[in-house]
Amino acid sequence: MQYELSQTFYFEAAHTLRRTVDVEPSLRIHGHTYIAEITLAGAPDDNGMVVDLAYLRRNIETLRRELDHRFLDEVAGLGPATLENLCAYIWRAMELVYAGKLSCVEVRREASGDRCRLRR
Numbered sequence: 001m002q003y004e005l006s007q008t009f010y011f012e013a014a015h016t017l018r019r020t021v022d023v024e025p026s027l028r029i030h031g032h033t034y035i036a037e038i039t040l041a042g043a044p045d046d047n048g049m050v051v052d053l054a055y056l057r058r059n060i061e062t063l064r065r066e067l068d069h070r071f072l073d074e075v076a077g078l079g080p081a082t083l084e085n086l087c088a089y090i091w092r093a094m095e096l097v098y099a100g101k102l103s104c105v106e107v108r109r110e111a112s113g114d115r116c117r118l119r120r
C-alpha cells in the first residue's frame with residue numbers, strides 16, 4: 001500500500017521576469033505570495049509513519065529561509081523565477097533528504113490562480 005504525505009508552506013518573495021507579453025511590468029521588481037506543497041510517498045514504518053512530519057517541517061523550514069523575503073533573481077541555482085523553476089529548486093533540495101520518497105512538488109500563487117506541479 002502506498003501512502004502520500006504532504007506538507008504545505010508559504011513564502012513571500014520578489015522577482016523580475018523577462019517575457020514576451022507584459023514586458024515592462026514584468027521587468028519591474030514585484031512580489032508574490034507563493035504556497036508550496038511537498039508530497040512524499042511510501043509505506044509506513046513500524047511507527048506507522050512514512051516520515052515523521054516533525055522532521056519534514058524542519059527540513060522545509062531550512063528551505064523556506066532560502067526563499068522567504070528574498071529577491072528571487074539573486075537566489076543561486078534558481079534561474080528565472082518561474083513557478084516551474086521554483087518547483088525544480090524545491091525538488092532538488094528535498095530530493096537530497098528524501099531521495100526515493102519524493103513524489104510531488106507543487107507551487108502556486110492563489111491570488112492569480114497559477115499553479116505548477118512537478119511529479120516523479
Ligand SMILES: Nc1nc2c(c(=O)[nH]1)N=C([C@H](O)[C@H](O)COP(=O)(O)OP(=O)(O)OP(=O)(O)O)CN2
Binds near residue numbers: 082083
Ligand atoms: N509559465 C509561467 N508563466 C508565467 C509565470 C510562471 O511562473 N510560469 N510567471 C509570471 C509572473 O511571475 C507574473 O508576475 C504573473 O504575471 P501575469 O500572469 O501577467 O499576471 P499578473 O501580472 O496579473 O499577476 P499578479 O499576481 O496579479 O500581479 C508570468 N508568466
Ligand SMILES: [Zn+2]
Binds near residue numbers: 015017031032
Ligand atoms: Zn511575477
